[in-house]
Amino acid sequence: MNLAIILQAGVATGTALLFATLGEILTERSGILNLGVEGMMLLGAMTSYAMSNKFGNPWIGILFGMLAAGLVSQVHAFITVTLQADQVVSGLSLNFLATGISLVLGEGLNSLVGVPLIPKFDIPLLSQIPFIGDVFFAGHSALVYVGYLMVPLAWYFINRTRPGMHLRAVGEYPSAVDAQGINVFGMRYFYIFVGGLLAGLGGAAISLAISPGFFAEKTTSGQGWIAVGLVIFAQWNPIRAAFGGYIFGALRRLVLDIQGPMLLLGFANPFYYNPYYGFFLKMLPYAFTVIVLIIGSREANRKRVGSPAALGLPYIRGQRGL
Template sequence: MDIVVILQAGVATGTVLLFATVGEIFSERAGVLNLGVEGMMLIGAMTGFSVAISTGNPWLGVLAAMLFSGIISQIHAFITITLQADQVVSGLALTFLGAGISLVLGEGLSKAGTVSLLPSMSIPIISQIPIIGSIFFTGQSIMVYIGYLMIPLAWYYINRTRPGLHLRAVGEYPAAADALGINVFQMRYLYVFIGGMLAGLAGATISLAVAPGWFSELTTAGQGWIAVGLVIFAQWDPVRAAVGSYAFGALRRLILDIQGPMLLFGFDNPFYYNPYWGFFLQMLPYAFTIVVLVIGSREAIRKRLGAPAALGNPYIRGERGL
């Protein structure tokens, strides 16, 4: 068990959560709760892998994954924004639909053979920095670096630009945004689409970089739901989302590594001698999600922070807002 290796792998697996979480942040900032992340990620993972196999080009796979997941997300957008239906139920339906479609279209894909993966690389000079260099900048997939770029960009876009201001207005007080001439409906469709594309990117990152292959529903194993939970922990802020995502990634890797050695901190490793104890380790990411939710919710109460005020409510022109 090498702590650097665990953190290094944690950053790689955490990138998946990062994309999905930031995507959901965009959608929720615009006031649309999309619980379909898990389904969209499955669609993305399946599409990415499938297209990469048939074309031989992983980048086309990534592109197709983002596009298909984005299109699927528009079903949710149409139902909740135009038809004004309940966002919770519609998001659940999207999860079922995404899982079902990806299972049907992904039939036989698990035995389809190998695929050329997205490239990995080290950044010249900065990878020489002790510890930090080897954790963050050595031998990582290109997706990981895209993730690094996305964190400050997403933060800057939401907090410091005019379109970002419009985005927040639409999620906080759509009636006022509408009065200022911002097209609330159009904005919401757009950001649900962006959320869908990022969820697709997260899925493709799994199947083409982090854990290559298509293992039906086990491909994502609930990571889409963890992402939805992380949004609350992150208080709708991309930087906090990154911290949470990488921590979760490291935890997943730690669980794998802790079962390997015969000795753990100089003692007989109980997980090595009783392999089925490992199931308790498998519970950890899910239990940890609940803990993180409790922390996030308590903090929100204490700091009087909260979800975007219009989150979960359809905007109906002419009705009293909020």
């Protein structure tokens, strides 16, 4: 057991968070706050696990998981974009809905055995680099590598392409985009769908790769909410989201590991003295989320970067304001 192994597991764990965070960044960039990430991840995890079992192919499972989460996200899209309802309340209700559906349809899934999982492999050459190769390029499931590719792609898309510029404009100043002849409503439906797909992918990464299986609400255990918090910390920037995602992943693994704190922090895992102190360690990722939010909002204040200006506001044609 050494540091590289713990960090390697942390990167794997962080991948699920990364997908969900990237999805929420894209959704929020279009001006829609979707608080249903936790529910959508759970639905993605449940569907992909069940479908992977049914078809005997994990990739088909992932596809179904993403589609299920994407479809359920359209409930939020209809309510917030077309019916112009409050995005916070709608997101919360989406969360209840998706969680409930996952629990009902996912009943009994935890007794399945031999469900096909995402394959793991080394990246040739890169995995030979000492330490870094072990942490980032060896023995990971395919989805982890997909995550590496997705971060720069998402950054490039948002900042350097024409549709990405439209996306940012929709979130900042929808009436100007509307005047340009771009369909604000359609754009928002689409990016809510993309956010759903990625949340579903995050869920699938949990149930088919990181910690295989479906254990009701414990499958995601609040990671969707952490992702929503990470978006604020990331200041709607995919690169920062990647940092946040992997750090949180490492933190989640760390608390499971007996020797981790000694290697990383220099003191023995309190779990070692009294197994019940582990409950305090389990609080860490959640407490850390709050701390990260404090850091994030202070920094945003200082650098004067804020959320997309139209975030949380319904776009109503012809109405004054944004």
